[in-house]
Amino acid sequence: MADRGDTICALSSAPGRSGIAVVRVSGPQCFEIVGRVFTPSSSGVAPDRQAALGRVFDMRSGAELDQALVTRFASPNSYTGEDVAELSVHGSPVVVSHLLDSLCAAGARLAEPGEFTLRAFLNGRMDLVQAEAVRDVIEAQTFYQLQVAGRQLAGALSLQLEPVRRELVELIAGFETAVEFVEEDLNPESRERVAARLDKVLAELSRWTRSFRRGRIVREGFSLAVAGRPNVGKSSLFNALLAEERSIVTELPGTTRDLVSESAGIEGVPVRLTDTAGLRDGGNPIERIGVDRSIRLLSDVDAILLVLDTSRAYCGEDQNLLERMRGYSCIVAFNKCDLPCAWTAEDKAEFAGKWQCEEVSALTGENVDRLRAAIRRHLFGEDAFERDGLLVTQLRHSQCLESARAALEAAAGALRGGESEEFVLADLYRGLRKLGEITGETGVEEILGAVFSRFCIGK
Numbered sequence: 001m002a003d004r005g006d007t008i009c010a011l012s013s014a015p016g017r018s019g020i021a022v023v024r025v026s027g028p029q030c031f032e033i034v035g036r037v038f039t040p041s042s043s044g045v046a047p048d049r050q051a052a053l054g055r056v057f058d059m060r061s062g063a064e065l066d067q068a069l070v071t072r073f074a075s076p077n078s079y080t081g082e083d084v085a086e087l088s089v090h091g092s093p094v095v096v097s098h099l100l101d102s103l104c105a106a107g108a109r110l111a112e113p114g115e116f117t118l119r120a121f122l123n124g125r126m127d128l129v130q131a132e133a134v135r136d137v138i139e140a141q142t143f144y145q146l147q148v149a150g151r152q153l154a155g156a157l158s159l160q161l162e163p164v165r166r167e168l169v170e171l172i173a174g175f176e177t178a179v180e181f182v183e184e185d186l187n188p189e190s191r192e193r194v195a196a197r198l199d200k201v202l203a204e205l206s207r208w209t210r211s212f213r214r215g216r217i218v219r220e221g222f223s224l225a226v227a228g229r230p231n232v233g234k235s236s237l238f239n240a241l242l243a244e245e246r247s248i249v250t251e252l253p254g255t256t257r258d259l260v261s262e263s264a265g266i267e268g269v270p271v272r273l274t275d276t277a278g279l280r281d282g283g284n285p286i287e288r289i290g291v292d293r294s295i296r297l298l299s300d301v302d303a304i305l306l307v308l309d310t311s312r313a314y315c316g317e318d319q320n321l322l323e324r325m326r327g328y329s330c331i332v333a334f335n336k337c338d339l340p341c342a343w344t345a346e347d348k349a350e351f352a353g354k355w356q357c358e359e360v361s362a363l364t365g366e367n368v369d370r371l372r373a374a375i376r377r378h379l380f381g382e383d384a385f386e387r388d389g390l391l392v393t394q395l396r397h398s399q400c401l402e403s404a405r406a407a408l409e410a411a412a413g414a415l416r417g418g419e420s421e422e423f424v425l426a427d428l429y430r431g432l433r434k435l436g437e438i439t440g441e442t443g444v445e446e447i448l449g450a451v452f453s454r455f456c457i458g459k
Helices: 030-037 093-105 115-122 128-141 143-153 156-180 188-220 234-242 285-298 317-324 345-354 369-379 394-415 423-441 446-452
Strands: 006-010 020-025 038-040 051-057 063-074 084-091 221-228 260-266 269-275 303-309 331-337 354-358
Touching: 006 093, 020 030, 020 115, 020 331, 030 038, 030 084, 030 093, 038 063, 038 354, 051 093, 051 115, 063 446, 084 093, 084 128, 093 115, 115 128, 128 143, 128 156, 143 156, 143 188, 143 269, 143 317, 143 369, 156 188, 156 423, 188 269, 188 369, 188 394, 221 234, 221 285, 221 394, 234 260, 234 269, 234 303, 234 331, 260 369, 303 317, 331 345, 354 369, 394 423
Parallel strands: 221 269, 221 303, 303 331, 331 354
Antiparallel strands: 006 020, 020 084, 038 051, 051 063, 063 084, 260 269
């Protein structure tokens, strides 16, 4: 881990050319170092949190670099909890590069990835859950992702963990007393009451761990392959889901011969859509290569949208497709519902089986929204999609919760099994430590590098 006594600097706005670029400086010598490269237009130091207009200079040559606005944030009321200054200059990569060189010549060093947020965590400005949420806010691709990350940044998970943590602390205090005063061993009735309190904690932990399946998809997005026989409207439906003309559509079978991928959002969740080649036997060598690639892709995606043309009678090729897809879990789109239907209700029921299905028209857009909802149900289950509820989105959090739950289950089992209080106490402490690892209260030294190394420079 880098020396926290250093003063660090980095570009905190997006790299590249822009109207304004913001360079951030943080550390014990922050204001002194900035004063060596910045000369205000008016005499005196601007008050805290007020911008001062002036010029920045090359520390070594004395050459003027640019006009700049400098805003000071005195410790502890800053992002990092240290003295912080932000220099706003014109967004030229040349200006930024020379300014960073000048700051380093004045005594700063370039920040490592995530080091500003790491310092904020170490200085108590945020807990580890909130620090990780900073990265999720920056990388959000949809508004819903931003909302979920924003709740984590505001401390939603930490706040909900606190009552559980307090309950464990109270139980541990009671068992410490029992261990200290042997004559006060818990009787069977007391043990059952304590075990019942643990059961409530376990139910809450189970609810959170179950939310990770949905939370992971919300945070990372999912992949969806659009598959089916040639000329059933796969590419048209692909375009309808994207709401743009991305895949080529013609009346000729086999138009899509290779995988066509595009990113979109479904129900606020990022999705990587892939239009595949029509699945059929035969065809020319190029088409067969496309079919082989499509079949390999089907095993790697999170969901498969299987498209059928119900304006043409159910036939042996449809049956062959069904046999080929039996090993997969699909969402079925009975396409071209704007045309007279040549499939009977029995045909549709036989084909779809237990798969979710919708009748849609890629041409008119009819029921495409219902198809999006079916895709969401396929991924998240039949439970209500609670957009305002807490979601566990990080694998690290889920693993800590699972470990805490295992420890507390062992404690409850020891209580009901009549084992010594020392064994129960050891399991309670283990569960408490695992919950503490989520927010960074305990045992975090070995994970800090892994967490903050994934951040961008300047955050």
